[in-house]
Amino acid sequence: MPTYAAILVAAGQSARFGDPFYKKPFAMLNNRAVWLHSADRFLNHPGVEQVIVVIAEEDDEEFDRRFGANLAILGITSCHGGATRAQSVDAGLRHVRDDVDFVAIHDAARPCLTDRMLTEVFEAAQAHGAAILAHRVTSTLKRERVEGETVFVKETAPRDGLWEAQTPQVFARELITAAHAQPDAPDATDDAQLVERLGKPVALVEGSPLNIKITTKADLKLAEQVLRALPKPKPEGGRNPFADDDLFR
Numbered sequence: 001m002p003t004y005a006a007i008l009v010a011a012g013q014s015a016r017f018g019d020p021f022y023k024k025p026f027a028m029l030n031n032r033a034v035w036l037h038s039a040d041r042f043l044n045h046p047g048v049e050q051v052i053v054v055i056a057e058e059d060d061e062e063f064d065r066r067f068g069a070n071l072a073i074l075g076i077t078s079c080h081g082g083a084t085r086a087q088s089v090d091a092g093l094r095h096v097r098d099d100v101d102f103v104a105i106h107d108a109a110r111p112c113l114t115d116r117m118l119t120e121v122f123e124a125a126q127a128h129g130a131a132i133l134a135h136r137v138t139s140t141l142k143r144e145r146v147e148g149e150t151v152f153v154k155e156t157a158p159r160d161g162l163w164e165a166q167t168p169q170v171f172a173r174e175l176i177t178a179a180h181a182q183p184d185a186p187d188a189t190d191d192a193q194l195v196e197r198l199g200k201p202v203a204l205v206e207g208s209p210l211n212i213k214i215t216t217k218a219d220l221k222l223a224e225q226v227l228r229a230l231p232k233p234k235p236e237g238g239r240n241p242f243a244d245d246d247l248f249r
């Protein structure tokens with residue numbers, strides 16, 4: 001069975017979340033920190049040998065106080081991120097073991113990932129070397145034109161063939177390591193674009209509009225309802241309590 005390392009990036013500033021106490025990955029969601037919901041998916045998934053959480057150095061003390069026991073019990077590694085998301089991913093890559101085959105890179109602020117999505121993007125990465133969860137654009141897209149204080153429609157952008165990238169984004173370890181070694185890597189807003197720049201294929205795997213990225217407080221409320229809609233753990237136990245069902249299709 002192929003082996004995986006998961007990098008959970010949680011080192012952003014959460015500026016749009018606007019909480020005076022908690023950055024969004026560390027906010028409570030149904031009695032568990034947002035990032036731990038994300039970590040659970042990977043920890044319970046076959047083949048995942050390593051989980052690395054990337055945090056901002058300024059969060060060290062609070063993170064250790066709140067989650068130090070979780071890291072020890074769950075065998076999670078932590079490291080410091082950088083000023084950009086890509087720099088945080090690169091920091092996580094430097095802790096990935098040489099013996100894992102694939103690396104899954106996931107926004108810790110996306111806690112509504114399901115077992116089925118993870119299985120499908122893992123399988124696609126095995127088949128193609130690189131795969132990402134994404135969701136076909138279903139709304140009409142407008143390009144803006146700004147005049148003074150007012151924003152107008154400049155044009156309607158063609159949406160045929162457009163997908164909204166999500167995470168996890170999963171890559172053969174050597175491929176993503178080479179991709180992040182490129183000179184302009186720190187400015188990338190997702191990891192797939194660095195692999196695209198190498199001319200390598202990246203498979204698109206249908207995720208779900210419910211695989212939301214928590215950006216604002218309103219997103220946290222939405223995530224609470226999404227997670228509550230997940231099936232309850234099976235009586236025989238042992239199963240991942242976050243197993244998927246058709247709700248997420």
Ligand SMILES: Nc1ccn([C@@H]2O[C@H](COP(=O)(O)OP(=O)(O)OP(=O)(O)O)[C@@H](O)[C@H]2O)c(=O)n1
Nearest residue numbers: 009010011012013014015016083084085088109
């Ligand atoms: N320098 C950064 C920037 C972002 N992230 C992580 O990347 C994910 C997606 O980024 P985003 O939603 O933009 O988070 P923030 O940058 O924290 O959001 P904001 O722009 O509101 O500050 C988040 O889990 C965030 O913690 C990171 O690890 N390091």
Ligand SMILES: C[C@](O)(CO)[C@H](O)COP(=O)(O)O
Nearest residue numbers: 085107165166167189190213
């Ligand atoms: C990686 C990502 O979630 C894919 O849509 C997105 O690019 C993250 O961007 P952010 O500005 O760091 O939230």
